[in-house]
Amino acid sequence: MPGSGERWPPVYDADDLQAQIKQLSRRPDLGDAFYEWRRDRSQQVIADVCQGDVIELMSEVPLLVADGQPSTMEHPDVAWLVIGNTCDIERVITDVRWTQIVPIYALGRRDEISANSMAAIQRYTQSRTFHVPEWSAVRRSQVYTADLLRPVTVDKRALHGPGAPAIVQARLSRAAWILLNACLVRFLARDDGRYA
């Protein structure tokens, strides 16, 4: 497990994978089961960064617009999901300098989103987004999702180390990390139908 020195196996039993994903996505207390560590609830301090970590970083979202020129989009929600591989994050900076994060957006207030929409969000049946349950008490009133279409390259030193501007707010549980990993695989592995 990240932070403990124990490596999780990279290949999962297919039946176990399916069972864990379905079990997690259907839990009514999804937020409680989603994180193994939350900054607002733990006395423990973590000093590293792993795939799936929810971080807060004051930055706009860089992108190339229609004319191909670089621009930034404001990001008032300030939250990001680390999707870069943990092994690459742990490699020395001279070998691997960069990793990837995607912005987490608030979809709306929890009391304003219909039950039907909420159910759709929590079923994890969307390929381009990943629902991130609230990771702190101050975030509880909103419903959040990570936008997989907006990957951002970031210098690892912005995420951890001396003077790093990012703050890790929460770390996924093993089941939630498996779910994220599966959603990332699904996002990349979709057939585009050109050769059907």
Add this chain to the structure above:
Amino acid sequence: MPSDFSSMFLTLSVETAPMQTSSHRTELQYSQISPVETRLPAGVAPAALLDAGTGELVVGDSLLSRTSELHPLVAGSLEYIRAVASALPIDEQDERIVDALLAKRQQSFAIKPLRRREGR
């Protein structure tokens, strides 16, 4: 030039040049640089010439060994992807719901250009 290759050359190089012989046949030399054929290493040949095509061979199996790491890695990855597809089907209606909520959220976000490059 080896006598057993006096009239036959392998065209494994992209650098070939025709040369007219006294018997009016065109012979392709292996290389313009060297008139001597370069033999393949012993035991190496395109997989299609060694075995019937199975659709499962990868380059490493035939060039390195029959137990290259790549094949089981690819097979394992495919199994994982199939398991994911089964556990996480995509629902287009759910996608439309979330896409709409996300678009509504982002439509008010300002986009600011950075320093622009001149020219093409």
